[in-house]
Amino acid sequence: MAASRYWMVSLPVQNSASHLWSRLQESISKRSFDTPLYRFNVPNLRVGTLDSLLSLSDDLLKSNNFIEGVSHKIRRQIDDLEKASGVDGGALTVDGVPVDSYLTRFVWDEAKFPTMSPLREIVDSVHGEVAKIEDDMKVRAAEYNTVRSQLNAINRKQTGSLAVRDLSDLVKPDDIITSEHLVTLLAVVPKYSQKDWLSSYETLATYVVPRSSKKLHEDNEYALYTVTLFKKIADHFRTSAREKGFQIRDFEYSPEAQEGRKEELQKLMQDLENMRSSLLQWCYASYGEVFSSWMHFCAVRVFAESILRYGLPPSFLSVVLAPSTKAEKKVRTILSELCGDSSNSFWTSEEESGFAGLGGETETYPYVSFTINIV
Incomplete structure (x- = not known):
């Protein structure tokens, strides 16, 4: 040696x-x-x-x-x-x-x-x-x-907690309702507050669609839920949810954008x-x-x-x-x-x-x- x-x-x-x-x-x-x-x-x-x-x-x-x-x-x-x-x-x-x-x-x-x-x-x-x-x-x-x-920044978005990661690969087209009057929001709920969410989300604002919340994913810290409501009260719902410790993530489902992110990731890796x-x-x-x-x-x-x-x-x-x-x-x-x-x-x-x-x-x-x- x-x-x-x-x-x-x-x-x-x-x-x-x-x-x-x-x-x-x-x-x-x-x-x-x-x-x-x-x-x-x-x-x-x-x-x-x-x-x-x-x-x-x-x-x-x-x-x-x-x-x-x-x-x-x-x-x-x-x-x-x-x-x-x-x-x-x-x-x-x-x-x-x-x-x-x-x-x-x-x-x-x-x-x-x-x-x-x-x-x-x-x-x-x-x-x-x-x-x-x-x-x-x-x-x-x-x-x-x-x-x-x-590349590390993108990977962190892919592998981080639900509070920060990219959600596009967790949400399917039929999870989202978008119409002239309705909108589906994504709520990040602390893992041990899920019962509180399920019992209270319908009362966080008026015009929330009853029983519209569905769990999409769960990690070590958080669970991801959908909730459907009228567009006009979306901002009020966000504020009420934040006061209760729930985070509403900005999200717009776009297959084109999702494919673009995949191509960007592959290009960066190469x-x-x-x-x-x-x-x-x-x-x-x-x-x-x-x-x-x-x-x-x-x-x-x-x-x-x-x-x-x-x-x-x-x-x-x-x-x-x-x-x-x-x-x-x-x-x-x-x-x-x-x-x-x-x-x-x-x-x-x-x-x-x-x-x-x-x-x-x-x-x-x-x-x-x-x-x-x-x-």
């Missing part, structure tokens, strides 16, 4: 990167064998000036939080859409590769992000691309949610399904784009923070680990032991340099470390 939380770490190289990699593999194998470990290949990026690196470091955590947040938004949207459609789309992919495999076998895309570009330019490019995807997602999700809200399918496919593709951009950003981040911590020329080993919670302390000890005393070769102390916590961790370690939360 793929991990959902990884550490991205860089260690200072004293002799050779391959020697340090072997030592790390050996230590993890002996002392925390259940911790997956992968080498993360960071290309030779353009260092620039120390001032530019310091300036960039101020924005790295903020940009990472934004990019990570967008990836999580898309993933949550995918989960919601799959749940709504009752299907499981399976593992997410990036360029056809499972997400965790893309991370642990990362290869820099030179065509998309030329390594000779300034680091600031690469970071801004990644941030801008992800921001466009987020804006697009907001528009698409809003359109989908609008149709879903319309529109929603089409939009759901389209949005889901877009989310699959966009998640891959965002995740790919995020991993390129992480490569820039680990490179910049390693230079700031270890100095020039670039000489560090970057790796990805996925320790279990119970193994975290043991793995931290292994990583610290492998750092030796070289981690402060550029600055004598973090306090003097002002460098502390660029990785965004709550603790500071003698090596670069930050967490990647996939979900």
Whole structure:
């Protein structure tokens, strides 16, 4: 089962990167064998000036939080859409590769992000691309949610209590009497007040047709009754009924209107399904784009923070680990032991340099470390 939380770490190289990699593999194998470990290949990026690196470091955590947040938004949207459609789309992919495999076998895309570009330019490019995807997602999700809200409103009318639901499917043509002088009203009566209704409806106004009330439907709260009376006293009857706790629902029987509502419902359901399918496919593709951009950003981040911590020329080993919670302390000890005393070769102390916590961790370690939360 793929991990959902990884550490991205860089260690200072004293002799050779391959020697340090072997030592790390050996230590993890002996002392925390259940911790997956992968080498993360960071290309030779353009260092620039120390001032530019310091300036960039101020924005790295903020940009990472934004990019990570967008990836999580898309993933949550995918989960919601799959749940709504009752299907499981399976593992997410990036360029056809499972997400965790893309991370642990990362290869820099030179065509998309030329390594000779300034680091600031690469970071801004990644941030801008992800921001466009987020804006697009907001528009698409809003359109989908609008149709879903319309459909939910119709469904509430179909399935709500008799006080609010659409009554057209409960009333038949022969339930309604409409003539020049007579009219049939629909009364919503509290379930436990039906005896009161039956004993009093004929006296709520003059010119009520005796024994004209018939029960059409009953739910958990109310019962629906008809009552026939003269049109001229309909308003007076409504008022009297309301005073007794009975609700007279406005209703006009129209087969054409009922058929129109059915067609509207079917169209909305089809529109929603089409939009759901389209949005889901877009989310699959966009998640891959965002995740790919995020991993390129992480490569820039680990490179910049390693230079700031270890100095020039670039000489560090970057790796990805996925320790279990119970193994975290043991793995931290292994990583610290492998750092030796070289981690402060550029600055004598973090306090003097002002460098502390660029990785965004709550603790500071003698090596670069930050967490990647996939979900």
